[in-house]
Amino acid sequence: MHFSFGAGAWFAVLGDEFDDEVGDQLQGAVVPLAGDFLSGAHRGRFHPLDGQLYVSGMSGWGSYTRDDGCFQRVRYTGDAIQVPVGFHTHENGIRITFAAPLDASIAGDRTRHFAQCWNYRYSGGYGSPEYSSTHRGTPGHDPLRIQSAHVLDDGHSLFLEIPDLQPVNQLHLRMHVNKEESFSCNPAGSGHDMFVTVHRLDIPFTEFAGYQPREKQIAVHPLLVDLASMADRTPNPWHRKIAGSREIQIETGSNLSYTTGQFTVRANEAVALTLSNPDVVPHNWVLVQRGALQHVGELGNQMIANPQAFAQQYIPDSDQVLAHTDIVAPGQEQTIYFVAPATPGRYPFLCTFPGHWMVMNGVMVVTEEGS
Numbered sequence: 099m100h101f102s103f104g105a106g107a108w109f110a111v112l113g114d115e116f117d118d119e120v121g122d123q124l125q126g127a128v129v130p131l132a133g134d135f136l137s138g139a140h141r142g143r144f145h146p147l148d149g150q151l152y153v154s155g156m157s158g159w160g161s162y163t164r165d166d167g168c169f170q171r172v173r174y175t176g177d178a179i180q181v182p183v184g185f186h187t188h189e190n191g192i193r194i195t196f197a198a199p200l201d202a203s204i205a206g207d208r209t210r211h212f213a214q215c216w217n218y219r220y221s222g223g224y225g226s227p228e229y230s231s232t233h234r235g236t237p238g239h240d241p242l243r244i245q246s247a248h249v250l251d252d253g254h255s256l257f258l259e260i261p262d263l264q265p266v267n268q269l270h271l272r273m274h275v276n277k278e279e280s281f282s283c284n285p286a287g288s289g290h291d292m293f294v295t296v297h298r299l300d301i302p303f304t305e306f307a308g309y310q311p312r313e314k315q316i317a318v319h320p321l322l323v324d325l326a327s328m329a330d331r332t333p334n335p336w337h338r339k340i341a342g343s344r345e346i347q348i349e350t351g352s353n354l355s356y357t358t359g360q361f362t363v364r365a366n367e368a369v370a371l372t373l374s375n376p377d378v379v380p381h382n383w384v385l386v387q388r389g390a391l392q393h394v395g396e397l398g399n400q401m402i403a404n405p406q407a408f409a410q411q412y413i414p415d416s417d418q419v420l421a422h423t424d425i426v427a428p429g430q431e432q433t434i435y436f437v438a439p440a441t442p443g444r445y446p447f448l449c450t451f452p453g454h455w456m457v458m459n460g461v462m463v464v465t466e467e468g469s
């Protein structure tokens with residue numbers, strides 16, 4: 099159990115454990131419990147004789163509760179209650195075990211559940227905003243698609259198939275698993291909230307009807323990304339101004355695109371290229387060798403598993419990259435200066451942020467010098 103000094107609230111703390119060739123890994127989840135205490139709940143103990151829970155509390159810095167102090171008993175009435183009691187994370191979703199049997203017509207309906215996730219920033223700062231897990235540095239939550247829901251043979255466990263689940267600081271689930279009237283003690287309504295810290299994903303869970311294997315790249319743990327990005331960042335190699343360079347403006351559009359799909363420069367011409375990003379997610383602009391679009395794009399996709407990716411601006415380590423901007427955050431812009439290739443031809447450009455390049459690309463046409 100966990101008691102909140104600030105909110106006078108309480109939580110069930112659930113553990114999940116990996117102990118295999120990769121090593122030991124504990125991960126936890128909290129389930130908010132119904133009701134609150136009159137003061138900042140500090141200590142709770144189950145009495146060895148009557149088995150009831152006794153909680154003491156006091157108000158102090160950061161308590162948002164009514165009374166200066168409290169000493170309260172949480173008395174078990176014998177009524178059945180429904181609450182999550184265990185979980186295990188897999189590459190393709192999460193299994194949650196409940197105290198009481200599930201109603202398959204409700205729990206097995208994927209539309210009765212909701213999943214979202216977010217990350218915190220590990221840093222020397224106090225606290226952290228909640229950031230998108232897919233677009234680092236962008237505040238917000240990412241909803242996760244629940245592809246299917248299955249009540250397992252034990253009648254108490256639910257598997258939520260979530261193909262896009264990745265290691266995240268916070269996975270929030272809201273689940274409905276029984277009829278409202280099934281439990282006389284139903285203080286929070288029939289919905290169950292659960293907040294999981296996902297450090298690791300086990301091999302895919304396969305014991306449900308309709309399981310389909312799916313290739314998946316596991317993203318690097320968000321903490322490792324934060325640690326890597328605290329290391330020194332190298333300045334953009336193309337940040338130095340070139341006098342007399344031709345200004346080219348590239349803007350991002352919605353739905354992963356550049357509004358300019360093609361532009362033309364002369365061989366050996368100096369270019370001042372500005373990428374401006376009015377979109378809501380981060381993008382970059384990467385110029386590559388002729389014919390190297392797919393190669394560099396695929397290297398970009400693989401960077402999802404590289405802890406250095408953010409510090410490297412999602413630029414793959416490849417001699418096929420000719421020039422690039424940094425990752426440009428939503429609402430920002432950046433100008434780089436480079437000299438166009440000496441050999442005329444069609445040079446692809448793309449965004450190497452994982453998953454973007456297939457649609458987010460274009461061509462810089464290089465014509466004969468002086469043409």
Ligand SMILES: [Cu+2]
Nearest residue numbers: 381449451454
């Ligand atoms: Cu992009």
